Amino acid sequence: MPGKPRMYLPGVRSHVVQRGDDRQACFFEEENYLFYRHSPEESCKRYGVAVHACVLMTNHVHLLMTPNDERGISRVMRLVGNRYVQYVNKHYRRSGALWGGRHKASLVDAERYLLVCYRYIELSPVRAGVVVDPVDYRWSSYRHNAEGEPSIAITAHKLFLAISLNVDERRRCYRELFRAGSNDDEIKRPVDVELQVSQCRLAVIDSNQMSNVGAYYWAVSSGAAAGWYASIGEKASCATGAF
Numbered sequence: 608m609p610g611k612p613r614m615y616l617p618g619v620r621s622h623v624v625q626r627g628d629d630r631q632a633c634f635f636e637e638e639n640y641l642f643y644r645h646s647p648e649e650s651c652k653r654y655g656v657a658v659h660a661c662v663l664m665t666n667h668v669h670l671l672m673t674p675n676d677e678r679g680i681s682r683v684m685r686l687v688g689n690r691y692v693q694y695v696n697k698h699y700r701r702s703g704a705l706w707g708g709r710h711k712a713s714l715v716d717a718e719r720y721l722l723v724c725y726r727y728i729e730l731s732p733v734r735a736g737v738v739v740d741p742v743d744y745r746w747s748s749y750r751h752n753a754e755g756e757p758s759i760a761i762t763a764h765k766l767f768l769a770i771s772l773n774v775d776e777r778r779r780c781y782r783e784l785f786r787a788g789s790n791d792d793e794i795k796r797p798v799d800v801e802l803q804v805s806q807c808r809l810a811v812i813d814s815n816q817m818s819n820v821g822a823y824y825w826a827v828s829s830g831a832a833a834g835w836y837a838s839i840g841e842k843a844s845c846a847t848g849a850f
Contacts, residue, residue: 613712614677620659620715620764621673621680622724625688626707627666633695633705634665640746643668643691648760650686654679657762660724662731662747669728671715673764684710721766725752726784741785753782 615621627633634640640663647670651658655675662669674680692705715724729752732744741749750756752767755778771777 613681613709615674615680615712616714617674617676617679619673620671620721620724621712622715622728623668623670623672623680623684623710623712625668625670625684625710628704628707630666630707632665633667633691634663635695635699638698639695642694643687644746644760646687646690647683650683651760654682654686656680656683657764658748658760659762659764659767660728660748660752661761662728662744662749664731664735664746669731671724671728680712718766721764722784725767730785749785753778753785 634643643663647656647658650656656679657673658670659673660669660671672680672683688706688710695705696702715721729741729747729749732738732747733741738744741747742754748758748761751758751761752763755774767781768777770780
């Protein structure tokens with residue numbers, strides 16, 4: 608019996624996770640990543656969904672998405688997931704499940720957690736020990752958001768754009784967000800993100816004052832992703848690269 612359709616709030620960000628069946632690999636070679644990476648472009652445009660950040664890991668996918676209507680994300684994930692399974696099964700002459708059930712998602716309060724979620728997603732390969740610097744991982748949105756690498760699949764969120772009106776300055780600030788406590792202990796240290804953000808928000812009055820902007824994003828970044836995910840019932844596991 609098919610599951611009930613999942614409903615999302617129009618205009619509200621969601622952190623979406625799709626895992627491989629029994630946490631087994633769902634990407635096996637470069638061609639697989641390329642196929643999946645380009646798959647959401649058409650479906651997101653068709654169903655009115657914006658993707659702000661993403662990462663493709665060996666056995667799971669993270670996406671930060673905003674839908675225009677309540678069913679947009681579900682439709683995109685179903686279409687992309689089915690197409691990818693058909694591609695993999697045909698390419699490798701296999702059958703059976705590839706994904707471990709339907710995707711999971713958590714709403715993201717943009718004011719409190721949006722940039723923390725950006726950072727959490729794009730640091731996945733660092734936590735997994737695949738790379739030391741997120742810029743070295745090809746299959747995430749970090750190179751686009753931090754370095755300006757072209758991508759028609761990624762749409763900047765308004766709060767990301769609000770980091771600075773100057774593109775170069777915005778990217779510089781975003782890179783600083785990742786340098787501020789990028790080791791595993793600091794990523795997972797539980798702190799009160801909301802309190803730190805509220806205390807530092809006034810520091811971002813003048814976007815030309817780089818020291819103030821840097822202080823703000825240091826506060827946001829030090830708000831360990833694990834502290835946030837503990838509040839929504841998710842736990843991080845760095846052993847396999849699965850969050």
